[in-house]
Amino acid sequence: MDESPAETVVDPKLSGDDSPSLKSNGSQRTPEELVAKAIAPVKKEFLRSPPPRPSSSTNHQNHVVSETKVVSVKEKKSKRQLKRERRQEQKSARSICPLIAKTGDVSSCPYNDKCRFSHDLQAFKDQKPADLEGECPFMNAEGPCPYGLACRFFGTHKDGVPTGTSDARKKCAEINGLKKDVQKLLWKNKMSFPKADAKLKALGLLGKAKSKMKILEVEKDDETIPSTCHETNENGCSEVNNESDAKLDFVDVPGEDGVDGTLETDEQPPKKQKSVICENFSSAEAKNGDVIFTEKNVGISCTQTKPEDPTDIIPPEADRSLKLHPREKKLIDFRDKLYLAPLTTVGNLPFRRVCKVLGADVTCGEMAMCTNLLQGQASEWALLRRHSSEDLFGVQICGAYPDTVARAVELIDQECTVDFIDINMGCPIDIVVDKGAGSALLTKPMRIKSIIDAASGTVDKPITVKVRTGFFEGKNRIDSLIKDIGYWGTSAVTIHGRSRQQRYSKLANWDYIYQCARKAPDDLQVLGNGDVFSYLDWNMHKTECPVLATCMIARGALIKPWIFTEIKEQKHWDISSGERLTILKDFVRFGLDHWGSDTKGVETTRRFLLEWLSYTCRYIPVGLLDVVPQQLNWRPPTYMGRDDLETLMASDSAADWIRISEMLLGKVPDGFTFAPKHKSNAYDRAENG
Structure with a gap:
């Protein structure tokens, strides 16, 4: 960025x-x-x-x-340098061991000299900044403050140095953390995804690579085949990792969806070929991204060969989930609800709590990349955290291929408590688009179908998608896909009234959003997004298009989060500076x-x-x-x-x-500097989704 x-x-x-x-x-x-x-x-x-x-002055330029x-x-620092600097920082007096800080006892750390943090309690006290004004945020929690001496409000602790072993943070109202044992499995690529792999196999999207469940069954029949596990390459494709000498080699044959491959054995099965329709889509998309999409070719798979019967690898619980038609799932009624959009960086959990206090009905976490979730990255999993005040909460994920998205969806369904899962198909960021995700999917309707089919068939949770009008300016395409999107298994679709090429320049095209909403089937809820900044904007869109389920509010909530109060109370709130503070x-x-x-x-x-x-x-x-x-x-x-x-x-x-x-x-540290991460605070351009 x-x-x-x-x-x-x-x-x-x-x-x-x-x-x-x-x-x-x-x-x-x-x-x-x-x-x-x-x-x-x-x-x-x-x-x-x-x-x-001062822009023209020499000092400013310098x-x-x-x-x-x-x-x-x-930016030029290597990962090894950064890791070494982190280790040095941990050993400095500023980074006291959390156990020692909590108890005030140097002997409380079981690692002693092997601990990666400092144990010099006096040095930590000497350099610790002065306490901040106010009370410790954990004063009302059961048990002592989890930060002990390191807390910047230590002077307000009732008993001085807290004692005990209970962790106040564990008793807080946040959920959806990643368990350590699950994270280790993800790190080692040993996590199994039976439901996702079964659905991908049934749709013919798993390629020739055998699923983990199939490989485990083969091991039982023939002990000469070693243990293997799935890995995900840089394209999000399924691969088989062979850890010893075996008769099993994976040859990556990239396809349009990035999931085709062949498995070479002594008796190699015939290769699957892409259908003529898929090749036509690929060539047409490569020219101008404008593909004619009809109901005739929607239902045709990207492989001509009929997939083999998947019942030999489908466990009973996965088989039951496959039999559930998407329209039979429990749906969420978004109609007339105030929906806070998933917002990169600023749409964090504390900001969502502020919006809930001010009247938001639906909240959604920041966009998380499927590949990072499947790798067990703690920073990415932090985007899925949920507060108890978020009574209607979803998470947004972004991926380029059906196998990656399906496995991420299964993992989220297994490890998190969410009400719906939103798939981002509109993010305009270059680094996302270059990998085939986000708004790049708007040029690949068959890929959209595969992703929605795989995700909705893997879990019982409602699947929603967020799109833009199209990839190229002047070539809108969602109106030609809106009926099929509902048929593929989507509960709701949010349309941002701008193209990817347009970014945030010009106003959102709400007339096109209305057009799509009127074309949508009755069981598909259509949400509009773009430039909602007052209750009058909200009322106008609902009046102009009654079939529109609701309006998603994004930058309007960032600039004035009390917009939710204004809509509910139907007023222009002349809020004072004190109320804003x-x-x-x-x-x-x-x-x-x-x-x-x-x-x-x-x-x-x-x-x-x-x-x-x-x-x-x-x-x-x-x-x-x-x-x-x-x-x-x-x-x-x-x-x-x-x-x-x-x-x-x-x-x-x-x-x-x-x-x-x-x-x-309080005062910023010495040498503190700040520059906004995103340019979407500008009036007519943005770099984020």
Whole structure:
């Protein structure tokens, strides 16, 4: 993901002939003229002259160059260097052993000198930053604070150094953690996926590679065949790992779906060939991505050869799941519910808790990559965490191939408590699209069919998908697929009214969303997404297209999370700066509860708070506008708020965002810098999904 220095974040301020407040002849523009130019019509008494821009100064340029050099140096570090630095950091006085910090007893660590953390208690106390204002977030939890001496609110602990062995964090209301034994199996590629492999075999999508269940049965009949296990290559294909001398070799023969392969044995079975239809799709997609999709060719498999009877490898529980038709599953009624979109980076668990307090009905976790989940990456599994307040919760996954998605779906269904699983088929990020996932799937309708078929046939949970109008600008294609998407086993589809090529430029095409919703079958719920920023937007879309189930709210919730309250109460909330600060305090409290109250947890909370503040600065208070409500694409002029805090919150400077974070989390560490991770806080472009 591209990052830019803090000084070059977003410059929504206009200058020169496009000055929002003055015409070339010096007369003031009318509110109507400003709205026509997508400039926020701020009342005259709140306008002020824009500050001089330092971008042309030599010092500013030097600062940007030096900061760029620092970033490039970090990128060149090898994994070995980074690992060595982490180990050194753990051994420093700043990283006290968690057991010693919790108990205050140096002898409490069973690893003694072999512990990878520091045991120098006095050195840790000498360098520990001063306590923060406020109370420890774990004060009301059963048992002592899990961070003990390392807690940045240690002075508020009732009994001084806490004792005992109970872990307050284990008693918190978060679920969907990855078990250590499951993670080890994933690390070693020894996790079995009987339901997914059985469904893939039945659909003819497993290729010639034998499933783990089949291999285990062969071992029972012939002990000369060694133990093997599935691996997933960089393309998401199924492979068989052979750990000793055996008569089993896997030859990867890449296909359009990345799951074709042959298994060479002494008696090699005949190779399966791709059907003519699949080859036609591939060639047509390679030209312009515009493929004619009809019901006649939808039901034809990508392989001509009829798959062999899978009953010899299907366990009883998997067989029962295959017999359940997708339309017989328990469905979720999204109609008229306020749905917070899955948001990369900023849509974390603490932010979702804030939105739940403010009225959101449905929440969804951040997009997780299937390949990373199947590798047992803890950072990716953290995206699936759920809080007890999220009463209707789903997770979003992204994958390029049916076998990868099906196995990830089975794993999530087995290890997590979720109400639905959403498959992302609209992410525009280059690194995702280049691997054939996200919006790249919009050019491969047969791949979409295979993924939905495999996922919906593997688990009983409702499967939903999120798409864009199309891959290329001017070549929308969801309207030609909408009927089939419901037939393939999807419970609901969310349509973002922009193409991948368009990213976030121009307004969302809601007329096309309406067109798709009217074409959809009755049992497929269609949700619209794009530019919902007030209760009037919500009402308009529901009135214009009554068959639309609901509207998903994304950037509108990032800029003003109280949009859910506005929709439910049907009002424009002229929220004060103090009320906005209270919302930020709630986020900080939820963040410390989630990421921890030690120094690492405090700084992680600060980072995510700053990411969020890079969006909230775009909000213009209702009381400052000549025309209400604010539109998502309006560029604000330079203005001052009704008080100093409101003015500070309107700043697009990263330095001012840091000042706000210091009001809530104390002074930043020495050498602290911040640049937003995403550019979707801009008005007409974005780099994230």
